Amino acid sequence: MKMKQIRKALCLVFVTGMMLCAGCEKKDAGSVNYYDENNPPPTEAPVETVAAVLGEEAQVGGMNITVISAEDPDITMSQTGKKALFFQVKVDNQTDKTVTANYLNNFSLTVDGTEYDSDVCCTIPVMKELYDFYEVSAMTEEIPAGESRTGYIACEADEGFQELTLHYNPKTADVNSRVSVSLTKDEIKAVSK
Numbered sequence: 001m002k003m004k005q006i007r008k009a010l011c012l013v014f015v016t017g018m019m020l021c022a023g024c025e026k027k028d029a030g031s032v033n034y035y036d037e038n039n040p041p042p043t044e045a046p047v048e049t050v051a052a053v054l055g056e057e058a059q060v061g062g063m064n065i066t067v068i069s070a071e072d073p074d075i076t077m078s079q080t081g082k083k084a085l086f087f088q089v090k091v092d093n094q095t096d097k098t099v100t101a102n103y104l105n106n107f108s109l110t111v112d113g114t115e116y117d118s119d120v121c122c123t124i125p126v127m128k129e130l131y132d133f134y135e136v137s138a139m140t141e142e143i144p145a146g147e148s149r150t151g152y153i154a155c156e157a158d159e160g161f162q163e164l165t166l167h168y169n170p171k172t173a174d175v176n177s178r179v180s181v182s183l184t185k186d187e188i189k190a191v192s193k
Contacts, residue, residue: 048177058179061170062095065179070188082156084129092148103138110165111157121155130154
């Protein structure tokens with residue numbers, strides 16, 4: 001009698017599992033995505049990039065962004081072997097809300113075609129190098145409506161890079177737009193203490 005109960009329980013588990021998988025789409029090995037045919041999963045909207053030039057103002061989401069300078073302090077990061085780069089940035093908030101200009105949330109870097117999120121390129125060690133070099137902290141500003149702030153962002157890039165792009169992602173109501181300033185190695189000026 002116990003064997004019958006075990007078989008019933010196993011059948012119940014198997015049938016329940018099959019019912020749960022109905023309407024599933026396999027995304028990749030080991031990953032299952034549940035969805036309703038009448039409500040397909042949302043697709044991510046493409047990011048509109050506003051191309052900007054070093055030293056010139058660009059507008060996105062009610063803000064004017066200027067990358068004032070791109071600097072090479074000739075510092076190699078001991079932990080990663082990458083080059084430290086400093087960017088002076090001005091954010092002019094023309095919206096009716098307070099916005100942020102924070103190196104951890106609003107900036108990213110593309111190096112030779114590969115984009116890196118801020119947690120990979122704007123690291124704490126490179127921010128310490130910025131502080132030691134200029135005695136300023138990296139930009140972590142709350143900018144009230146109608147005001148502007150100027151500050152520095154520090155990033156790490158591979159020593160032999162040829163081209164990079166600094167991105168400012170405003171994260172306001174206009175979340176699918178960003179300002180991108182592309183630079184060649186020759187446009188980054190050498191600076192010393």
